[in-house]
Amino acid sequence: MSYPYPKYNDKPDVEAHVCTFFRTWQKNHVSHRLLEADADTSKISDFDLSLAGQRARGYSQHDQGELVSFNKLSQKFIRLFHR
Numbered sequence: 001m002s003y004p005y006p007k008y009n010d011k012p013d014v015e016a017h018v019c020t021f022f023r024t025w026q027k028n029h030v031s032h033r034l035l036e037a038d039a040d041t042s043k044i045s046d047f048d049l050s051l052a053g054q055r056a057r058g059y060s061q062h063d064q065g066e067l068v069s070f071n072k073l074s075q076k077f078i079r080l081f082h083r
Contacts, residue, residue, distance in 0.1 A: 003028040005025075
């Protein structure tokens with residue numbers, strides 16, 4: 001099932017976007033009671049749903065298999081797009 005996430009498209013506060021995505025993800029998945037590894041996989045795969053425009057295209061070029069945790073994904077995203 002696809003959930004509606006706030007879209008990020010070059011907004012200056014990239015950390016706020018990651019936090020908003022995470023809170024939205026939690027709200028949408030709280031009833032699923034996922035194991036930690038399954039939750040990370042879900043967050044990683046859903047994160048692209050929160051990106052729009054150029055960021056979505058750039059993100060889709062990354063190998064999602066190299067991202068082993070949502071924490072690593074969010075750190076990498078913040079490092080790449082923080083101004």
